[in-house]
Structures are given as structure tokens and as C-alpha cells.
Amino acid sequence: MEMGFDAFAAACFAIPVLVSVLAVRVAYVICRSGLPPSKSPASGLRCLIVLGSGGHTAEMMNIVTELQKDRFTPRYYVAALTDNMSLPKAQVYEKSLIQVEGDGETIIENAQFMQIYRSREVGQSYITSIATTLCAILHAMWLIIRIRPQVIFCNGPGTCIPLCASAFLLKVLGLGWSSIFYIESIARVKKLSLSGLLLYKLRMADQFFVQWPQLQQKCPRAQYAGRLM
Structure with missing residues (x-):
């Protein structure tokens, strides 16, 4: 009985300490x-690029074309599992960047393409979206741990959350540090998207x-970036 009380007292003491440390x-x-980082990386920055369907991908690819390719490399493109349009566009762009020697051998290829579960599909009920959101979070955590991106670019799709x-x-x-760059869609003139609002707040x-x-x-x-499209 006394041991149980001691354990309970220790837990009551430890929980506030842990919460304080976390805060x-x-x-x-x-x-x-x-x-800015305390040390400039000697090599390129592992870059995670989140693509969304439709206009989100068009905007993001327009941003990607302006990046310093030798600095942001390797590049990891991620799109929703049900999005069949975004990754092919990124693949076409990356193929145009591949450098080829005179004998035809590829010497540089710095992109990978991945898919992730979507938290909620358009029209999906909120009840069933609980399970899909949990799957998306676990899948996202696995991808982040696997890639360990140093930079993340996103512009509004729910996949980025x-x-x-x-x-x-x-x-x-303290297991890694990613600098997250969020660019709100040009379609958002007077108020933020839900993704933007969450990341901002x-x-x-x-x-x-x-x-x-x-x-x-x-x-x-927020910083005013001007028109990026």
C-alpha cells in the first residue's frame, strides 16, 4: 500500500515537471x-516539397523553378495518395534538370517522389475522417523520420498539416530541425486557408x-512576397 502511494506521489510530481519542460x-x-542556422551546411539541404491538387501544384512548381538547385538537394516531392496529377508534373520537371555526360550516362539525379495518405477526402464524413486522419499522421511521422528534411516548402493543401x-x-x-516555409496560395486575397490559419496561429x-x-x-x-504566379 505504501509503495503504491509512493508511486502515485512520484507521478504527481513528475507530470507537472514534464509538462513544464515541454512548455x-x-x-x-x-x-x-x-x-538562420548557426552553421551553414557544407552540402545541400534535404528539401521536402508538398504538392497539392490543381492550382496548389502549379503554384508550388513555379516556386520550385526559382530555387537554387545545388543548395536545395536532394528534393523529396510528396503528394496525396489519391492525387494522380501532381507527382507526374514534378517528375517531368526533374527529368529536365538531369545532367548527362557526352556519352549519355546520367551523372546527377537529385529527386525522389512519395505519396501520403490524405487526412480527409472531399465529401468524406467527419466521423470516418478520424481514422483516416490518424493514419495520415502516423504516415507523415514515418516520412519525416525517414527523410529528416532540413527545409519544408508547402502552400496550402491539407496534406501539409x-x-x-x-x-x-x-x-x-530535439530529434531534428526542419525550417518550414509556408507560401499562402494566390487565391487567398482576404483570409487565410484552413491550412495557413493552423500553421499561422x-x-x-x-x-x-x-x-x-x-x-x-x-x-x-506574415511576409508579403508579391505575386509568385
Whole structure:
């Protein structure tokens, strides 16, 4: 009986301490987010690029074409499992970048393409989406641990939320550091998308960009990037 009481007392003491340590660590990650790395990497930065269906992919590919390819490499493209259009567009683009020697041998190929479960399909009930959201979160965590991206680019598809949340959790736990760059879609003129609102309010994004000045006025922590399309 006394041992049980001691264990209960120890738990009552340990839980507040753990919560306090976790809160301090979250505050540190939020304060540290957005600051340049203390050391410049000697090689390229592992880059995770989240693609969404339709206009999201078109916007993101337009952004990707402006990246310094030798700095952001290797590149990992991720799209929803039910999205059959986005990854082929990225594959076509990456094939155009492959450098070939005079004898025809490929010497550089720095891209990989992956799919992830979608949290909720259009029209799916909220009850059934609980299970699919859990699967998406677990799959996202597995991908983040596997890739260990140093930079994440996303621009609004719901697919990015489990990935960004997983990357943020790894930062809190001290198991890796990913700089998250969120670019709000050009279609969002007066208010943020749901994905953007979550990342903005929860302060998970290291850099948050909008493409309309009136939206930047409503979101003072966001940066006005101008039209990217």
C-alpha cells in the first residue's frame, strides 16, 4: 500500500515537471524558428516539397523553378495518395534538370517522389475522417523520420498539416530541425486557408508568406512576397 502511494506521489510530481519542460521546449522552438542556422551546411539541404491538387501544384512548381538547385538537394516531392496529377508534373520537371555526360550516362539525379495518405477526402464524413486522419499522421511521422528534411516548402493543401506537425514535434523533442516555409496560395486575397490559419496561429511555420498586401495587413507576422504566379 505504501509503495503504491509512493508511486502515485512520484507521478504527481513528475507530470507537472514534464509538462513544464515541454512548455519551455515549445517556447524555445517557437522563438528559435525563423532564425538562420548557426552553421551553414557544407552540402545541400534535404528539401521536402508538398504538392497539392490543381492550382496548389502549379503554384508550388513555379516556386520550385526559382530555387537554387545545388543548395536545395536532394528534393523529396510528396503528394496525396489519391492525387494522380501532381507527382507526374514534378517528375517531368526533374527529368529536365538531369545532367548527362557526352556519352549519355546520367551523372546527377537529385529527386525522389512519395505519396501520403490524405487526412480527409472531399465529401468524406467527419466521423470516418478520424481514422483516416490518424493514419495520415502516423504516415507523415514515418516520412519525416525517414527523410529528416532540413527545409519544408508547402502552400496550402491539407496534406501539409500532418507533415508540418510531425516536423515540429521532432524539433520539440530535439530529434531534428526542419525550417518550414509556408507560401499562402494566390487565391487567398482576404483570409487565410484552413491550412495557413493552423500553421499561422500555432506558429509552426518558420517563414510565412502571403501574396496580397491586404492579407499581410491582417496577418502582421506574415511576409508579403508579391505575386509568385
